[in-house]
Amino acid sequence: QVQLVESGGGLVQPGGSLRLSCAASGSTYNIYSMGWYRQAPGKQRELVAAITSGVAQNYADSVKGRFTISRENAKNTVYLQMNSVKSEDTAVYYCNAVAGILRVNYWGQGTQVTVSS
Numbered sequence: 001q002v003q004l005v006e007s008g009g010g011l012v013q014p015g016g017s018l019r020l021s022c023a024a025s026g027s028t029y030n031i032y033s034m035g036w037y038r039q040a041p042g043k044q045r046e047l048v049a050a051i052t053s054g055v056a057q058n059y060a061d062s063v064k065g066r067f068t069i070s071r072e073n074a075k076n077t078v079y080l081q082m083n084s085v086k087s088e089d090t091a092v093y094y095c096n097a098v099a100g101i102l103r104v105n106y107w108g109q110g111t112q113v114t115v116s117s
Contacts, residue, residue: 002106009111022095024076030099034078038091
């Protein structure tokens with residue numbers, strides 16, 4: 001089992017920056033990848049960015065060049081640096097971890113990000 005706790009959400013103005021953090025605990029040795037998803041009202045949950053235990057990264061086209069995902073393995077923590085945010089980035093952001101041979105998905109409780117002036 002893997003537990004995920006997010007932090008760092010809040011209200012930010014358009015064009016501003018925000019950093020989300022997600023700390024993993026439990027069977028962290030088994031984690032293959034970690035990432036961030038988001039879900040806006042009335043929309044499906046979508047991948048924002050993901051990073052494997054190595055350095056491979058994957059980004060949604062809508063955030064490329066603006067968001068950066070990074071991972072601090074010693075702390076079992078993944079970060080999402082959000083720059084040049086837009087109103088359409090407003091959503092609940094969920095931390096995700098994929099772990100174990102069966103590649104089980106684990107989710108955090110979600111953190112609200114609101115982009116508004």
